[in-house]
Amino acid sequence: MPLSEHEQRMLDQLEHQLRTEDPRLATQMADTRRDPVPVKRVVLGAVLAVVGLLVIVIGVANQLVPVGVLGALVVGAGIFLVTTRPRGGRAAGADRPGPGRGGRPGGGRPEGGRPGGDFMGRLERRWDARREQGD
Template sequence: MPLSEHEQRLLDQLEQQLHADDPKFASHMESASGRSLSTRHIVVGSLIAVAGILVLLIGISNQIIALGVLGFIVMGAGVYWATSRRSGGGKDASSKAGKSSPPSKGGFMSNLENRWDERRQGEDRQ
């Protein structure tokens, strides 16, 4: 069901406000929406995980610890492969990755304190 014009305008205003309030979070959300699970990744990863389980079981039944550990590692790699997300942007994703914001002079806590102060000042004005 499509959005009405009023709802679309409200959504656009919310998006603009988000970009104005927290551009870093907004850009992170934009880049995350371009990434999705691939069916191919899920199928291949599941097959690798099943193969890892089989190797693990063979290692356990033959009491070969190294083979059991190898099977566990292969199983973990399969699960990781199946759940990893790939970027759908291609060129766009690589160009965004090349751009990085300059590091802040303060630390993590300093940035949080500054953002908290800005929010408090915004509340006091209203």
């Protein structure tokens, strides 16, 4: 449900106040956008972790230290896959505007040079434009 004009104005004022009082916190809040981890990556990581645990059990049962170490590495790789996000690729940037997708010319980079622009920056520009219209 979209915000009313009054609610949007209040939100803009709160965000502007946050940026002026604590710019470091505002920057941290703006940079916390996380893309979801792809399901295939989670499933592969979980399978690797389970296989690694089985390899550890086999290594311990047969008193083979190198096999146990190999199992621990496989578990670590599985956990790494589950807890990290892929870099680049289609999944990470599919929702960002760019050339040919109705975005800005030059790959969707605003005057600040940051890809796609940041949320707080867009809100601040909107706030400044509204203040200029009111004067």
